[in-house]
Amino acid sequence: MSTTPHREPGELFGPRATLFADVLSIGLATTLTCLPLITAPAALSTACAVLRGAANHEPTTAGRYFALLRQRLRPGDLAAGALALAATLLVIADLALAGAGLPGARLFATAATALTAVALTVALRACARPESLTDWRAALRAAATDTARDPAGSALVLLAVATAALCAWMMLPLALLTPGPLALALAGVARRRETAGTKGLKDGT
Template sequence: MSRARPAQTREPGEIFGPRMTLFADVLGVGLATTVACLPLLTAPAALSTACAVLRAAGEDQPATTGRYFALLRQRLRRGDLPAGALALAGALLLAADLALAGAGLPGAPLFAAAAAAIGACATVTALRACARPASLTNWRTALHEAAHDAARDLGGSALILLAVVTAALCAWMLVPLAFLTPGPLALALTAVDVRRAGVRGRGPREAGVPGG
């Protein structure tokens, strides 16, 4: 009986293996996400679509830029612009708060620490909402699920913060990398959400959590 071809083995005539192909697809999706984020208000929809495309890659569907833009055109709806406006307003408010804290106001260190903590929690929740499948149809449901997961899955939330910091450092060290970082960031968000979905699917006893 012949053995099945390992996933790492290349087909005849294939230059790169599946892992390198997936890496190239992630970078391509990242560049497409950057382009889709340029209007700023479309940023949540763009990142949500990237997560959906990468999630489908785990089901042997192509993770190409063509499929990304096709899905983005299909899912754009009125709720995406208010979500983008809310995200942009939150980012500007956080930047303004940190700028005021850096101006030497009384109690600035404590205020800066509180603003940073609130900003980190809001960022994690917003990013986890983009990774939720519900974000394709209903942002309110996605945010509710993301807030629940952010509180219950502290390890996953820490991984998301680490991914954000890594992406920011890469963009700071080499500016052209900023155009590619949304792809790996979306991959990290999707991986955390898939991991969390697996824990939910197994239930508390199978996941090793004491049940009631």
């Protein structure tokens, strides 16, 4: 990826267009890696790590994505994937029961939706944390703190998920590419949080 702010002589696309193309290629790579389902957390975490490196002018390519991914898929990564899959199936089952017309179903569905939104936000913010590359428990703890202390960032995460889902619903082939922009949004929210924290420390001193 070009690190210069302007287009070089003979270059067809500027650095922003190049980054956009890289994001789409990483999105496709992430989708393919997510197909076994239990690999989804590691796949999304790796995508966030690669895109987070763009701020330091590191390559944001599918090649670097797979190179970093080869270091993942440890037992902890697969356990995180199994837990995420089990939680997803539980939510689907609960919402199906709520839709069956049982007493108190509307209240239960509302509560289940709210809890699911919070859990999803924490899980996605954990994927964007650098700790997720080595320690999922530490990443989840930090993500839970970020979710509670940064409601605006959490809203941005849910908005990014809703946008990705809407794009996939409007045009099904886009579903193959949406993990890339979603990972970019997650990395951006995480960097926003880190920048705000650094600014707060400077202001405090």
